[in-house]
Amino acid sequence: MLDVNTNNQDKDMLPVNERWARIGPTNKAWMIHVPKAGLCLSAFVVITGPENGILIGLPWSFGVGIIPSVVLVVALQLKSLLLLEYVHVISGGTWTGFDLFMSVILGRILASLDLPGRVEVAKRLTPTQFFVMPSLMSTTITAGIYLAESLGTFILTSPWIIAAGIVVIITAQGFGIFIPNDMRIFIELAKPNPDRAKIARLNGINIRPMGVQGVMQLTIILIMAHIAVYPHRRPNT
Amino acid sequence: MNVYTILAVALFAAVFLGVYGAIYLDAISSYKRGDLDWRGIRILRLGLYGHLTIFAILAVTAFLI
Numbered sequence: 001m002l003d004v005n006t007n008n009q010d011k012d013m014l015p016v017n018e019r020w021a022r023i024g025p026t027n028k029a030w031m032i033h034v035p036k037a038g039l040c041l042s043a044f045v046v047i048t049g050p051e052n053g054i055l056i057g058l059p060w061s062f063g064v065g066i067i068p069s070v071v072l073v074v075a076l077q078l079k080s081l082l083l084l085e086y087v088h089v090i091s092g093g094t095w096t097g098f099d100l101f102m103s104v105i106l107g108r109i110l111a112s113l114d115l116p117g118r119v120e121v122a123k124r125l126t127p128t129q130f131f132v133m134p135s136l137m138s139t140t141i142t143a144g145i146y147l148a149e150s151l152g153t154f155i156l157t158s159p160w161i162i163a164a165g166i167v168v169i170i171t172a173q174g175f176g177i178f179i180p181n182d183m184r185i186f187i188e189l190a191k192p193n194p195d196r197a198k199i200a201r202l203n204g205i206n207i208r209p210m211g212v213q214g215v216m217q218l219t220i221i222l223i224m225a226h227i228a229v230y231p232h233r234r235p236n237t
Numbered sequence: 238m239n240v241y242t243i244l245a246v247a248l249f250a251a252v253f254l255g256v257y258g259a260i261y262l263d264a265i266s267s268y269k270r271g272d273l274d275w276r277g278i279r280i281l282r283l284g285l286y287g288h289l290t291i292f293a294i295l296a297v298t299a300f301l302i
Contacts, residue, residue, distance in 0.1 A: 058280070062287045069294040076301035130284060135291050138249060142242065142295050146302065175252050183260045183281065187267065190277025 058127045065131030068139035075143075081150055088143035092224075095136040096217040098129075103211035110207060119196045122203035126185045137174050141167055144224075153231045160232070163223050170216050173209055181206045242299035250292045257285055 068091045075083035106125075110118050148154035148161070155161055181202045188194045188202070261281055267273035 058283065058287075062290075065287070066291060066294070069291050069298075073294060073298055073301065076298050131287050131291065134253075134288060138246075138291065138295055142245070142298060145242070145245075146239075146298070149302075171249075175249075175256060179253070180256050180260055183257065183284065186280055186284070187260070187264050187273060187277055190280055191267070191273050 058130060061128050061131040065133075065135035068135055072139055072143050072146075076146065081147075084143060084147050084150065088140060088147050091136050091140040091143060092221070095133070095140055096214070096221060098133065098136070099210045099213040099217060102207055103214050107207045107210070110204070115196060115200050118200040118203060122185055122199050123189060126182050126189075126203070130182055130186075134174065134179060137171055141171065148227070151231065153227055155232060158232050160223055160227050164220060164227070166216055166220050166223070170213055170220070173213060177209055178206055239299045239302040242302070243296060246292055246296045246299065249295075250289070253288060253292070257281075257288070261285070 068087060071083070072087050075087050106121075110121060113121065144164075144167075145154065153161070185199055185202050188199050264273055264278060264281055268275065268278055
C-alpha cells in the first residue's frame with residue numbers, strides 16, 4: 001500500500017499524485033483517475049490520502065465478473081456438456097462459498113472492527129464484488145436451466161425442480177438488497193463528505209442476509225445433489 | 238432460440254434496471270443539490286454499462302441452444 005505522505009518513489013514511476021490507478025504493474029486503468037492511490041496485491045487500489053476517494057475495484061470486478069458468462073457462451077457454442085456442467089458447478093460453488101465466507105467469516109471480522117475499519121473494508125469490498133456476484137448468480141441459474149434441459153431433468157412438475165425455485169428467493173435478495181446497497185455505498189463514497197456511519201450501516205445490511213443466503217444455498221445444493229444422483233428424466237431422454 | 242431464456246434474461250434486466258434507475262435518479266438529485274460530484278454519476282453509469290454487458294452476453298446464449 002502506498003502512502004501519499006511519503007516520497008518513497010520508484011524512479012520508473014510517476015509521482016504518487018500523478019498516477020492513475022493501475023490493475024497491472026504497468027498499464028493505466030481504463031476507468032477512473034485516482035490522484036492518490038497505490039497498487040495493493042495487483043487486485044484493487046487502496047486510497048491512502050486524507051480525502052475520500054472511490055477506488056478501483058470496479059474494472060477488476062468487471063474483468064472477473066464477465067468470465068462465467070463468456071465461458072457459458074463457449075460451452076454452448078462447443079455444445080460441450082462437460083464444460084456446461086463445469087460452468088454451472090463452479091459458478092454456483094463460488095457463489096455459495098462467497099456468501100458463506102461473507103456471513104460466517106467476514107461478518108464476524110467486521111463486527112470486531114470499529115466504524116472507520118468497517119468503512120475501509122466496505123470501500124474495498126464493494127467495488128471488487130460489484131459485478132462478480134450478479135454475474136455468478138445469473139450465470140449459475142442460466143447454466144443450470146440449460147444443463148437440466150440437456151439432461152432431460154427440467155420437468156416443471158417434478159417436486160425437486162419446484163423446490164429448486166428457492167433460487168428465486170435468493171436472486172430476489174441479490175437484486176433487492178445487495179445490488180441496491182452496493183450502489184448506495186458507491187454514491188456515498190463518491191460524495192466529497194461521505195457519511196461513514198451510513199456506509200458501515202449499508203455494508204452491515206449487506207453482510208447480515210448472507211447468512212440466510214448461505215442456508216438457502218446449502219439447501220439448494222442438497223436439492224441439486226438429489227437431482228444429480230436420482231434424476232427424474234423425461235421418458236424420451 | 239430458447240424463448241424461456243430470453244424471457245428470463247429480460248425479466249432479470251427489467252428488475253435490475255428498475256432498481257438501478259431508482260437509485261440513479263436519487264443520485265442525480267444529490268448531484269443537483271451539490272451533495273454528489275460528477276464522478277459519482279460516472280461510476281454509476283459505468284456500473285450500469287458493465288451489468289448490461291453481462292446480461293447481453295447471457296441473452297446471447299438463448300440463440301446458441
